[in-house]
Amino acid sequence: MTRVVGIDLGTTYSAVAVADRSGSPSIVRNREGENITPSVVMFQGETVVVGSQAKRSAVTAPDDVVQFVKRYMGETNPVYQSESGTAYRPEEISGLLLKRLKEDAEMMLGEPVEQAVITVPAYFDDVRRRATQDAGKLAGLEVLRIVNEPTAAALAYGIAESDGESGTEIGTVLVYDLGGGTFDVTVMRVVDGDYEVTATDGDRNLGxxxxxxxxxxxxxxxxxxxxxxxxxxxxxxxxxxxxxxxxxxxxxxxxxxxxxxxxxxxxxxxxxxxxxxxxxxSAELLDRTRIITEGVLQEARLDWSGIDKVLLVGGSTRMPMVQALIERLSDKEPERGISQDEVVALGAALVALDAAVRKEDAEEKKKYVGSGASTESAPGDGLARLTKGKVKSIKDVTSQSLGMVTTRETNRNDQYNSVIIPHNTSVPAKKSETFYTLDDMQSRLRVQVTEGHDEDLDYVKVVGESTLDIPQYPKAGAPFEVTYSYDVDGIIHVELKDGTTGKWIGEFELERPDNLGAEEMAEATDRVARAATL
Ligand SMILES: Nc1ncnc2c1ncn2[C@@H]1O[C@H](COP(=O)(O)OP(=O)(O)OP(=O)(O)O)[C@@H](O)[C@H]1O
Ligand SMILES: [Mg+2]
The missing domain is CATH 3.90.640.10 (ATPase, substrate binding domain, subdomain 4)
Known part of the structure; x- marks a missing residue:
């Protein structure tokens, strides 16, 4: 089995970890011997300096230094322009950072690292998740999974807490994750080795x-x-x-x-x-975290008495005001078992091990049952075997509602957002809706996929759209079934079926205007591969 690393790609600091086959994760240090690497990139001619040295230069050469790019992931504006005129998008800067983390891990582990699991804030939407996957690809990594930071943290915490042979039992945990750039709150149940997220919310611009x-x-x-x-x-x-x-x-x-x-x-x-x-x-900032936290509790239909443990994650939870807030609200001492800045990477390493084992199992199975049979397993299946049931399953939810732009039958100019998969639905999630053609002989169907809860289109984001050729029917009102799904990584897929014949038409290749296109990816891949990272 090749090693799959877990990477916490943070706004201010990143960390890499790897788990051994018994399910025990540890941090992989960088070439400078540090446990965490500042997420800072400095351009120096042909060389790209990453980490502490770049961070130190932020003061002396601010125009050559790029940092906090995670805040802009999924946005199209360049975050840096080189002297020769190359415009760098956030994915590419993250790609350079990941390349350096990959090289360091290879040096420390003494073997190639080609696959990784990368974490994202639970509140990241489809575009930002996709941008994170792209950043991994640019660094030459196969991204096996994208996993939510609070979920990874809870997993690392749970494994560390479980001493017995049986499944981990913690009860209901609230993860309060305040990092350098983002805030996430997640409520999850950890019972008998089953890790199940019930609700999550956050603010990706609060840290x-x-x-x-x-x-x-x-x-x-x-x-x-x-x-x-x-x-x-x-x-x-x-x-x-x-x-x-x-x-x-x-x-x-x-x-x-x-x-x-x-x-x-x-x-x-x-x-x-x-x-x-x-x-x-900073009272107003802290209060924003309180409002979101209370909102998540409400979504989970709980009050503080229903929370057994509060887990503090992220460097910013070291501020005494955060601890005081949690103690005041929950009447509990928060848990600080594992270092706040490492726990996410450690959890990512566990998910990485799980993904690697499941992949291995699937390939093994294929040999015996042939390629036609289903070889799918669920998140946690791999760890279940290796950890003797300390972890049995990992179930996450969507942080965003998924829907589509819909036209009112009574008035074609009146468009609204109809939610198809509401937020906090367990993933993978799949739901179908039937739509009817509006014109006789209609030959195309346009689907605009939205993320957001509001019916008003001004308050939701159109993440992608696609126009598909459909079989023509003489009369308007022909049914077409659109199936929306969120995969385990929280990424959207859309498929179409002809409701008259019951035939699948295929998966929509969503055009995602905010993500890098194939050509841009190819160019950036080339640049990242050629860059010398120091
Ligand atoms: N002792 C401390 N007191 C206050 N803040 C701290 C302390 N130590 C670290 N921080 C802050 O924690 C933040 C970094 O935390 P962390 O490494 O968890 O974030 P990140 O993973 O980079 O960000 P994110 O998860 O939001 O993407 C920085 O803003 C840093 O200033
Ligand atoms: Mg973080």
Missing amino acids: GFDWDGALMNFLNDAFMAAGGPDLNEDSALQAELRDKAEIAKRTLSNAPQAVVMLSAGGKHEQIRVTREKFEEI
């Missing part, structure tokens, strides 16, 4: 980055009040301010106050921030 931003504003205002220039006016000064704010923020997790030294335009100023002040200026 330590925003706490840094609040502190930056405070510091900059204080500096300006003392007669200094506006540090946000200059990219180098702003990068330095961000760096100092982040360090002060970390200090405030351990100390009641921090002092920041700012100098610019001939002005030098020492600014003191107390933890109390920091909590005051």
